[in-house]
Amino acid sequence: MRISQSPLSKTKKLIGDAGITFTNAFVASPLCCPSRASILTGKYPHNHHVINNTLEGNCSSKAWQKTEEAHTFPALLKNFANYQTFFAGKYLNQYGHSEAGGVEHVPPGWSYWVGLERNSKYYNYTLSVNGKAQKHGADYSKDYLTDVLANMSLDFLQYKSNFQPFFMMVSTPAPHSPWTAAPQYQGSFNNTKAPRDPNFNVHGKDKHWLIRQAKTPMSNSSVQFLDDAFRKRWRTLLSVDDLVEKIVQRLEDRGELDNTYIIFTSDNGYHTGQFSLPLDKRQLYEFDIRVPLMVRGPNIKPNQTSQMLVANVDLGPTILDIAGYNVNKTQMDGMSFLPIMEGKMNSSSWRTDILVEYEGEGRNVSDPACPLLGPGVAECFPDCVCEDSYNNTYACVRTISPSANLQYCEFDDNEVFVEVYNVTADPYQLTNIAKTIDQEVLEKMNHRLMILQSCSGQSCRTPGVYDPRYKFDPRQMFTSHSWRLSRLRQTKK
Numbered sequence: 001m002r003i004s005q006s007p008l009s010k011t012k013k014l015i016g017d018a019g020i021t022f023t024n025a026f027v028a029s030p031l032c033c034p035s036r037a038s039i040l041t042g043k044y045p046h047n048h049h050v051i052n053n054t055l056e057g058n059c060s061s062k063a064w065q066k067t068e069e070a071h072t073f074p075a076l077l078k079n080f081a082n083y084q085t086f087f088a089g090k091y092l093n094q095y096g097h098s099e100a101g102g103v104e105h106v107p108p109g110w111s112y113w114v115g116l117e118r119n120s121k122y123y124n125y126t127l128s129v130n131g132k133a134q135k136h137g138a139d140y141s142k143d144y145l146t147d148v149l150a151n152m153s154l155d156f157l158q159y160k161s162n163f164q165p166f167f168m169m170v171s172t173p174a175p176h177s178p179w180t181a182a183p184q185y186q187g188s189f190n191n192t193k194a195p196r197d198p199n200f201n202v203h204g205k206d207k208h209w210l211i212r213q214a215k216t217p218m219s220n221s222s223v224q225f226l227d228d229a230f231r232k233r234w235r236t237l238l239s240v241d242d243l244v245e246k247i248v249q250r251l252e253d254r255g256e257l258d259n260t261y262i263i264f265t266s267d268n269g270y271h272t273g274q275f276s277l278p279l280d281k282r283q284l285y286e287f288d289i290r291v292p293l294m295v296r297g298p299n300i301k302p303n304q305t306s307q308m309l310v311a312n313v314d315l316g317p318t319i320l321d322i323a324g325y326n327v328n329k330t331q332m333d334g335m336s337f338l339p340i341m342e343g344k345m346n347s348s349s350w351r352t353d354i355l356v357e358y359e360g361e362g363r364n365v366s367d368p369a370c371p372l373l374g375p376g377v378a379e380c381f382p383d384c385v386c387e388d389s390y391n392n393t394y395a396c397v398r399t400i401s402p403s404a405n406l407q408y409c410e411f412d413d414n415e416v417f418v419e420v421y422n423v424t425a426d427p428y429q430l431t432n433i434a435k436t437i438d439q440e441v442l443e444k445m446n447h448r449l450m451i452l453q454s455c456s457g458q459s460c461r462t463p464g465v466y467d468p469r470y471k472f473d474p475r476q477m478f479t480s481h482s483w484r485l486s487r488l489r490q491t492k493k
Contacts, residue, residue: 007189007237011244012294015264019296020304020341024400027268027312029358030281030288032119032176033059033093035267035312040072042316042332044355047456051359053093053119060092060100065107073316075109076330077167081323084164086156088114088149089171096128103128114152120173121145122180122236140183146172146236147182150243157250167319172243174236175270181235188238194230194272199428204275206432208417210377210392211283214276214385222383226272226279233270261297261322263315274428280379280387282358284396284409284419285429289356297322300341308347309400310337311354313460333460352401353464355452356409360392397449401466408445420445441465444472 028038029045037043037050037059045051048068050058058064069075077083087110096103096117103126106113117126122145123138136143153170160166181188194200201218204211218226244264251257268281269288281288293310296302313334317327321336339345362376370384379387396409405424411417418434420442426433434442444465452460463469 007234008241008244008292010241011264014244014248015262015296016294018302019262019294019300020306022293022295022306022308022310022337024307025265025291025293025310025312026289026354026356026398027291028354028356030268030283030356031358032090032267033057034358036092036171037064037068039267039312039315040074041068042073042313042327042330042334043068044313044333044452044455044460045357045359046453047331047333050092052361054361055094055097055099057359057361060094060097062100064092065100065105070108071331072107072109073320073332074167074169075107076320076325077323078109078111081320081325082164083323084111084160084166085109086112086114086153086160086166086168087171088152088156088169089116089145090120090173090176091115091171093119096126103133104131106131112156114149116145116173120176120178122173122178144182144239146174146239146243150246153243153247154250157247157254157256165323167323170243170247172240174240175233177229179229179232179236181232182239185235185238189231189234192231192234193227197274197428199274199430201273201276202430207275207419208392208394208411208413210386210389211275211277215383216276218273218276218278218385219383222278222385223273225382229279230272259298261295261300261319263293263295263319265293265312265315266291267312276385277387278382278385282360282379282388282392284356284358284394284407286407286423286427289398295341297341301343304341306340307400308337308340308345308350309352309354309398310340313354328458331457333455333457335461347402348468351461351464352404352467353397353399353448353452355449355455355460356396356398357453358392358394360388360390360394362388362390362392395449395453397445397452397464399464399466401464404466406445406466408442408449410446410449418442447472 027035029035033053034045034050037048041048053059055061074085078085095115103117113130115128123143125136127134203216251260269290270281271287272279274287314337317332317334317336318338320327321338361378363378364375366375367380370380377386377389391413393412394409399406407421409419419432420434420437421429448465
């Protein structure tokens with residue numbers, strides 16, 4: 001288990017130990033809205049066109065509603081597999097925006113809908129309960145969002161029909177900022193600090209310019225800030241741990257636990273001090289693209305660990321597969337990992353790579369708090385260390401196979417900057433080997449990245465460079481090695 005799951009001891013026991021833990025689970029994009037859209041659609045960002053957390057970037061926009069929302073896996077479960085479906089929590093960051101239908105808009109696919117208006121909060125928020133606004137204040141016993149979501153989930157389990165299968169998606173904002181812990185947990189983890197891994201407070205000297213601009217060593221105030229944030233995040237997760245326990249207990253009380261699949265995961269990683277970046281996500285490194293993934297359910301033997309490569313685009317296909325729906329009838333890019341969980345898949349025949357893509361954001365005016373930085377950057381806090389920029393735009397092939405554990409990334413910037421890591425030899429990604437790796441590997445990886453960036457559906461599941469079935473035909477090389485972002489930019493339909 002990764003260190004970030006320590007506050008989740010009950011979750012680990014009730015889901016991970018009771019089933020399978022995936023140690024190589026990744027997201028297609030390390031940011032809330034694009035990642036959540038990938039979970040819902042089973043597609044990479046270049047196919048669902050949600051590129052950031054803004055309405056203009058297609059987050060819960062009218063265009064998203066028109067093109068993608070009716071084809072999410074919950075909509076297929078409800079309309080074609082006769083499931084009763086329940087959603088509670090944070091949906092997409094701009095959900096409830098007046099320009100996107102407000103809280104009256106209930107996305108298709110949900111029989112019962114409890115959607116948080118806009119982004120993460122713990123108190124003083126509005127929920128859309130089946131399209132009607134429900135306002136909450138700041139009274140812990142009535143309003144603490146993690147507990148409200150738990151109670152609404154328990155109500156659904158109590159009152160749902162017993163004659164239809166059910167699917168519930170409980171999406172807690174925790175541990176997202178503002179990191180407000182429940183009162184009983186505010187004193188927990190007082191001596192905990194962010195992990196001091198080998199890449200903590202180290203200058204990323206051979207990396208993209210955005211990483212190189214981070215001040216090293218970090219100021220004492222930045223280190224205190226990130227340690228404090230780390231503690232607060234852990235405290236919020238104690239309530240998530242309670243929520244998991246309550247739901248599992250209710251399923252057991254109703255005699256439904258052994259016949260129910262339970263999946264625990266997240267929408268992105270997070271960093272606290274690695275490469276001297278105080279705190280955020282949005283970067284291509286392991287700490288931002290890896291997520292926990294644990295599953296228990298029928299025909300999943302307990303205490304299993306799998307190192308096979310899975311991504312959040314696989315969640316939809318897997319859930320549809322469980323429901324008996326033919327994933328090949330969809331446009332999804334991911335694949336079902338149900339055969340892995342049931343012990344019917346060996347690593348030599350599983351996929352060897354996935355795509356990670358992100359389109360950076362920068363402000364078109366200077367940040368008044370950091371006038372020396374100029375425009376084009378964003379998230380410059382604390383100490384004017386910027387966590388994002390408009391040319392922090394990249395795509396990566398993340399490879400995990402019996403013979404390789406490799407990350408290959410290209411940036412869409414003036415340099416067409418390349419970063420390559422051998423994660424077996426260098427798990428903390430301290431050394432970019434782009435200039436020393438064999439040229440043939442670079443060419444194959446460049447070619448594979450272009451294929452994945454323009455893939456759709458089945459073509460996203462073709463053999464990767466380290467797959468024995470891979471065929472490299474230099475005649476298929478694209479006419480130029482330059483970055484093709486045209487697909488990612490086709491957002492305004």
